[in-house]
Amino acid sequence: MKDVLHEIADELDRMESIDEAIAMAIELEEEGRKYYLEKASAMEHATGTNLYMFLAEEEKKHAEYLRHYRESKKAPVVEFNYPEFKVSFKEEFSGKTLEEVGILLAALRFEHKSEYFYAELAKRSTDEEQKKFFESMEDVERSHYRIIEELLEYETQFRMQT
Numbered sequence: 001m002k003d004v005l006h007e008i009a010d011e012l013d014r015m016e017s018i019d020e021a022i023a024m025a026i027e028l029e030e031e032g033r034k035y036y037l038e039k040a041s042a043m044e045h046a047t048g049t050n051l052y053m054f055l056a057e058e059e060k061k062h063a064e065y066l067r068h069y070r071e072s073k074k075a076p077v078v079e080f081n082y083p084e085f086k087v088s089f090k091e092e093f094s095g096k097t098l099e100e101v102g103i104l105l106a107a108l109r110f111e112h113k114s115e116y117f118y119a120e121l122a123k124r125s126t127d128e129e130q131k132k133f134f135e136s137m138e139d140v141e142r143s144h145y146r147i148i149e150e151l152l153e154y155e156t157q158f159r160m161q162t
Helices: 004-014 018-042 046-072 086-092 097-124 128-156
Strands: none
Touching (some): 004 097, 018 046, 018 097, 046 097, 046 128, 097 128
């Protein structure tokens, strides 16, 4: 069985243009947004809902960045402000901790996959501006990963090795 990260690399190898890769990236971002909106509506507590709404908005911004880049061939400035969910999240976990942790683990996997995707695009870029744009997207995805990782650690007292 092939690792999903190797599948991404293989799929990128088969692509004929950067526009094709950007289209795939937009699909990934839209898929993530849909997932986060679905999970936000399923949460019983405000902090969980706020986390997933924040991530859904981030995915929406990423798709917009990618569309802008595809249309203008100029890299937009990728912005990210690290939110603070950690303090109140512990109080907000319900009696469904395992289910909530499972949702966080799925989100963690999605963000890791996205981070890897942008890292691969950056490695394959021949244009310096394009490379920096994809590296910025990779950095933001890594920040999302860290947010989720912190919440998991806070709730479970378990530290993932990254």
